[in-house]
Amino acid sequence: MTATDLPAAEVGKARTRKEDARLITGQTNWTDNITLPGMVHVSFLRSPHAHARITSVDVSAARGAPGVFAAYSGADFAAEQGSLPCAWPVTPDIVIPDHPSMAVDTVRYGGEIVACVVARDRYAAADALELVDVDYEPLEPVLDMEAALADGAVPLHAAGNKSFTWPFGNGDIDAAFRDAPVVIERTYRQQRLIPSAMEPRAVVCAPVADEYTMWTSTQIPHVLRVMLALVTGIPEHKLRVIAPDVGGGFGSKLQVTAEEVLALLLARKLGRPVKWTETRSEGNVAVHHGRDQIQRVRIAADADGRIRGLDVDLLADMGAYLMLVTPGVPLLGAFMFNAIYKMDAYRFSCTGVFTSKTPTDAYRGAGRPEATYAIEHLMDDLAAELGMDPLELRERNWIKHEEFPYTTIAGLTYDSGNYEAATAEAKELFHYDALRSEQAERNAAGSSVRLGIGISTFTEMCGLAPSRVLGSLAYAAGGWEHASIRMLPTGKVEVVTGSSAHGQGHETAWSQIVADQLGVPFEDVRVLHGDTAISHKGMDTYGSRSLVVGGTAIVNACDKVRQKARVIAAAMLEVSPDDLEWSEGRWAVRGDPDQGKSIGEIAFAAFAAHALPDGVEPSLDSDATYDPDNFSFPHGTHLCAAEVDTETGQVRIRSYVAVDDVGVVVNPLIVEGQVHGGIAQGVAQALYEEAAYDSSGNLVTASLADYLIPSAADLPSFTTARTTTPSTLNPLGVKGVGEAGTIASTPAVVNAIVDALRPFGVSDVPMPCTPERVWRAINDAQAEGAGR
C-alpha cells in the first residue's frame, strides 16, 4: 500500500504550527539561553587585517585580568586543532589549503580568529580581550578575482590563488555557435551576500570525563558530530551534538565552524562547560558569505528564437579558505543554467578563486539562484535582441508538459512539470497584457516614471540528493535521510527524524504525514529531532531536502509499522494476516470491518506482549533510511512589475505574482510562508544587499547598520498561487520549496528594472539595483548613445 491510496485527511490541510506554542510565548531554548553550573565564557580576538603575517601574540596580560580562567593564541592549539573540513573536493587537483580554527602564523581575511580569552562572564572576557597584544606584518590583500588569477598576483596560499577549474558540457558547442544568426554575450555579477539568520551563532560545550555534549546553533547536528570527530580525533561515540531551537540558517549554519571546534577543545583543556555567543558584527565577518561570482555567458539562437547553445564561464569567489561545501556550491549551478529550456549544446566551466575575504559557502539556493539569474536575464536580453515578447521566447524553448520525463542537456531527468499551466495562471493574476499596454503608453508619453515587467520562469534541482550522484560529484557523504517511528503503549506516536528544522515547521508537517499514514490524530504525534543521542542517524536540513527525502523516509517507516501491526492484529483476531485490510488506522477483517484492531490497540498488545505469535518481537517500532533516485524539480513563473523613477533611480515594486509548482502540498500555510520569505530574500539581493569591502580588504558592511536587510516597510505584499504537478519520484508526490522563492525572484526583479529602462539603451543594472546604480545606468547608457 502506498500513501496515495490512503485517505489524505491531514496532508493538504493548512494546520497552524505546533512549534509556535513555545516560540510566541518566549519559552524557547536557543543555545544562548543555556546556562550550566561552572560554565565559562569565551571571546575571540579577530584579525583586523585582510592579509598579514602574525609576528607575535602576547596573552599574558589577559591571563592576569580579573575573572579570567585562560587565554590562548593559535600556537597553543597548533598541535590539536587540525584543519577545518572541506567535504567537497570537486576535482582531483583541487587546492584545499590548511585551515586552522585559530590562525597560527598568517591571517587571510579580516575576522579570522587569532586569540581567545576564557572568563567567568562575557563582560570580563571582552575586557580581557583588549589586553591581548598581537603584532602583524601586513601583506597586500587579494580582493579582485580576475587580478588574483593574473601573473604576478600576490599569492594568498603557497599554491596560489586558484583552487580548481571544473569543466562540464554536452553537445557540440562550437557547431552551435558557428554561423548562429544571433549570439549574445554578457557578463553578470553576482554580488557577495551575508546570509544573516536572525539568531547569531552560539555554542555551549560541556565535558563530562572524556565525553562531550555540544549545543550549537546549527542546521547539521549529525554531520557536525562526524566532522568534529574527524577534525579533533575525539571519538565519535564520545560526542553528542544537540541543535536546540535554531533561529534560522539559510545555509549559514550548514557549516563546521572554528568556534565549534575551539569550544570543544577549550572544554577539553579546561574541564568546564564553555559558552560562546556571537555578536552580530562578529557574525558579519565570521559567518560564511554567499554568492559572489563573475558570470561570463554566451547564448546562440536561431532567428526565430530557438536556442542553439549556451556557454558559461564562471569565476567563483571562494574567499580565503574552502569550508564544508564551498567549492561545490557554484557547481550545483552547472546543472541549472540550461534551466527549463531545450538546446543543442551546453558548455560550463567554473574556476574557484581565493581572495582575502570571508569564505563563501551555501546560502539559500546555493548555486541555483546564480544560474537562474544568469539564464533568465539572458533570455530577456535575447528577447529584446530579437524583438520578441520574452514570454513567447521562453515558450518557444521550454520543455512542453507532455515531454516529461525529460533529460536535459545537462544530463538531469526532470520527472514532471507544467510550465504552460504555471505561466498561464501567473499571466492572469498579473494582468500581463494590461501592464504591457500601460508600459507602452508610458514609453510613448516619455513618462519620467517607467514601468518594467520582469519574468522568471524558473526551475531548480533540490531534495539533495541521490547518494550515487553526490559520489560521482566527489562529495564526501551521501544524501539519504533517516526516520524512526516509536509506537507508545497508549497509541501515541513519536517520530524521530534525521532532518533538523530551524524554522521550517517539521514538527507540524511530519505530524500531518504520520497522522495519515498511521490513521492517528494529528495531536497524537510528536516529532523529535536535532539531538544525536535521540535522532541517532541523519543528514540534516538544507537544499530543500527535508520533505522530499526525510518525508519519504517517514512514509517508509510508517509502512513498516503497519506491516508489523498486521501480524499482531491477525493473532489478536485469530485470522490470517492475509485476511486483513488497512483502513483509517485499523487492521480489519476484509468484508467484516467491525472485526478489527486499531493501531493503538495493537501498540498496547505489542507492549504487553502477552499473546504475540511465535517469532514476533514485542515492538511496533521501525526505522527507515531512504536514498532518493533523483533530485526534485519544483518550478514556477514569477512576474514582477516595477516602477522606475528615471530622475531619481528609485525602484518601486508595484506588483509581484508568484505561481509555484511544488508538487503535492502537505501544509499550504507553511508552503506559502516559505515562498514569501524566499521571495523577500531574492528581492533583497536584487535591490538592497551587498557585502562590500574597501580597498584594504575591510568589510564595510560589518553590522546591521551598514548591511541593509529589508524591513516590512521596504517590501510589498506578494500574490502567490500554485499549480500542482505531483512528483513521480516519491510516494507523497512532493517537491522541495525552501529555496524556490529566492531562486526565482532575483531575476524577476532585475528583469523588471532593465525592462523599464531598455528604451534608454540600458541592458543591465548591477545588483543591488540601488537608486544610484539605476540612475548611473540610465545616464551612462544615454551618454554612450549620444557618443555613437
Added chain:
Amino acid sequence: MRISVTVDGVRYDDEVEPRLLLVHYLREQAGRTGTPIGCDTSNCGACTVLMNGRSVKSCSVLAVQADGADVTTIQGLANGPGELHPLQQAFHEEHALQCGYCTPGMIMAAADLLSENPHPTEAEVRDGLEGNLCRCTGYQNIVRAVLRAANGTAATEVTA
C-alpha cells in the same frame, strides 16, 4: 548600582554594573530568556520589550535606566500561563513566524504600535514595524497578523 525593577509583574531589587545592558539583565539576572538578542547596533529589534508601556530595544537601554520601571517581556504579555495575548494568537493563526527568533520583539513592537494606533492600515503597520527585522517570513503574514489582532480587538484597545 542598586536598581529596583518590575519584570513581568515581579519586583526585583538587584545590584548591577552600570554598563549592564537591560537585555542582559533580563536574560541573565531575571532569567527571562524569552527576549533574545539579534544584533549589537539596535537595528534588528529582536530584544524589544515594553518599558512603562512603551516599546524599547532592550539592547540600547542600560539596566540602571530601568530603575523604577515596569518592564513587560513576551513572557509577561498574556494574562497568565496557558493564555495568549491577541497578538500571540494572531501570529499563530496567520503563520507570522518561522524560526521565531524575531517574534518576541516583533510582537512587543506590534503591541506598542496598536496601543498608539488601534486600527492601522497595512502601510501604517509596515512603517510601524520598520525597526524590527525578520529574515524568514517576508513580513506579509506578520502584517496580516497585526491587522487581524487589531480587528479582533476592535472593542477593547490592545495594551500590554
